[in-house]
Amino acid sequence: MAISDWPADERPREKLLQRGAGALSDAELLAIFLRTGVRGKSAVDLSRELLAEHGGLSALMSASQQQFCASKGLGDAKFVQLQAVMEMSRRYLSEALQRDEVFASAQATRQFLVGRLRGEQREVFAVLYLDNQHRLIAYEPLFYGTIDGAAVYPREIARRALEMHAAALIIAHNHPSGVAEPSDADVRITRRIREALALLDIRLLDHCVVAGPEVVSLAERGLI
Structure with a gap:
């Protein structure tokens, strides 16, 4: 019918x-x-x-x-349409984060990160640069790795934060394995990044791990 x-x-x-x-x-x-x-x-x-x-x-x-x-x-036409729809969604969420205080838009932040990192076949480490009102300045993937991990350099993150005139950061990376549970290595690098930023009076607000539609916050786990 x-x-x-x-x-x-x-x-x-x-x-x-x-x-x-x-x-x-x-x-x-x-x-x-x-x-x-x-x-x-x-x-x-x-x-x-x-x-x-x-x-x-x-x-x-x-x-x-x-x-x-x-x-x-x-077919190709439907694939193009789908990519356009998803990109519009990402841009909409990005504009919302630029307009509003990020922690007041926690769900939008998670949706934004899922939209950016879901489906990546290799590990991608990205940074949300925030102003002093915690609004989004920019989103930037910084490091890329294999399915087993990415080499992350706290000094480079601190340098880019200064260039962006950021007052705070949220960092995020994906787990291509599909399991969002933070590893011990994730916790260690988070603390190193926090310490490097603290020397510059820049706050690390959160580290989010994305696996498919799931997002785990290290801040909510008390690991920052």
Whole structure:
């Protein structure tokens, strides 16, 4: 049965307009993005198959162009559209962090970091530079490593913080393994960075570890 033949309150578009995007399932949201299904399958049916094939929405959105376009019903045009949607989301969150005090927008901060670091196949160490009101000055990936780790230099972080005229920092890195639990090495480097910044009267507010959609805060763990 075509979606147009469904009861109005069950159609994804009408459901979103009536109840908001939060009321929709992952498959329904993806169906709106796809717009159409394939022969014998509605957009919702196709969306369910794609989510099962890729292992969920997060994995689908993080798929490479080759992986994405290999799925039935997808192609280069859809991949480009998806990348544009995700980049708009990242820019929206970045503007929110530039406008508002970061800790007052903790959820936006986490979403921003997930958007930037989720799906990276190697470890990426990044810095959020903040002004004296804890608003975002800039986001910058600084160090890159293999899946086993990244070489991180506190002196370079301190130098860039001075160049950015930052009053405080939040540092973040991803765990490509998919496990967000901080390692002993993560705790040690956090303390070294905090000590280097303290000499310059720059505060280290947090160190966030990102693995997929999960974010672990070392500050919340009392490890800073």
